[in-house]
């Protein structure tokens with residue numbers, strides 16, 4: 083368990099924690115920060131004003147005993163509780179939340195989440211977190227709003243388009259990277275400057291591993307977080323990462339796999355259609371076939387501020403061996419709901435239920451290795467689901483053990499370090515494939531293709547620079563201290579702020 087907190091100064095700060103057991107609390111342990119950082123941002127693309135952040139601290143608590151309540155305290159601040167995963171694998175509840183922002187609607191969603199029973203063991207946040215949108219002090223107000231929930235329910239986050247934040251140096255995801263420690267430890271974080279065309283939703287950043295895409299396990303459940311806004315085409319680290327996570331998961335121990343990403347591939351909403359946003363189309367083109375073969379139960383996304391659930395589907399074909407795709411971007415941000423369904427009269431056979439009139443979130447109850455129930459919980463329904471589905475784990479309907487289909491030129495060594503494997507794999511590709519412009523989705527409009535062609539020509543020098551930066555990053559000495567991904571992680575973060583002032587300016 084990682085605890086992350088913010089301080090106004092760089093003075094020493096620690097976490098004290100102990101196991102609560104009736105009448106016999108354990109001795110106190112102390113966790114010292116392993117990562118202390120502050121960031122300064124000057125004006126840049128979509129950065130409105132200069133900003134100096136608080137000091138952020140992250141400390142790892144543990145080893146922790148399963149099925150236990152722990153209390154922790156940062157310095158002399160408020161005490162908080164959290165519960166670890168039970169020895170019995172089931173039941174286990176995981177909450178999913180998207181595009182939450184910091185409005186009064188967001189506040190209601192957080193309140194409902196805090197009160198929900200059974201208490202989720204973890205929350206997965208599907209990106210577009212603070213809606214700071216260049217006013218970076220709004221990251222701080224968002225964190226204070228979210229503190230009550232996430233100081234006691236471990237949260238994992240993934241990046242959305244509102245996290246891209248390209249500052250004047252060309253670095254992206256600046257606030258996101260500094261505020262959320264990497265949850266995976268299988269490979270070093272690799273970052274290089276780039277740009278983001280908001281009109282086309284096309285990013286050319288390198289932001290690989292770290293908190294960009296990673297995986298962790300919650301007892302019998304593996305959660306894979308992906309990044310819509312970095313490359314997923316052949317030869318990319320994200321594609322290799324996903325292939326390996328699916329191929330190397332021991333399903334006798336971890337039978338369930340769910341995936342989170344920001345932008346949905348299956349949505350009938352008028353906004354953010356997968357065939358008109360370049361990053362989304364590329365993400366889908368690079369990864370959908372891999373997911374289809376992986377025995378994945380659910381794929382969650384936000385981005386569209388509405389709720390929609392698909393039937394089990396792969397490449398638009400219904401198939402109960404495939405994932406159910408769920409859009410749950412109705413967390414409550416200031417851009418409000420998207421209740422617009424222009425294809426209302428067009429029957430999409432994979433669309434099972436949709437609703438753009440309610441804010442809320444959802445939970446999955448895992449009952450056994452075979453059965454799980456998803457529930458969508460609008461805020462004004464007193465915890466009653468407005469939509470739900472019970473599924474059978476598609477893994478048991480899809481792949482016999484050890485028969486997962488791999489790329490023909492490449493075999494996984496599940497014990498090896500992924501970055502070495504990616505580099506080895508890249509060697510099979512043409513020299514300019516790795517950092518070339520992305521594979522375009524199959525349905526991208528011809529106008530977009532033309533624009534991208536021009537775009538790529540103009541940015542040839544930038545791309546060459548990025549390629550050089552990538553090689554420097556791989557050689558970074560920090561690489562040698564990382565361990566591989568075979569460890570079971572229960573890493574999620576709790577974030578707590580000593581400040582207690584209420585935000586007065588909720589938008």
Ligand SMILES: [Fe+2]
Nearest residue numbers: 210242243385
């Ligand atoms: Fe978004």
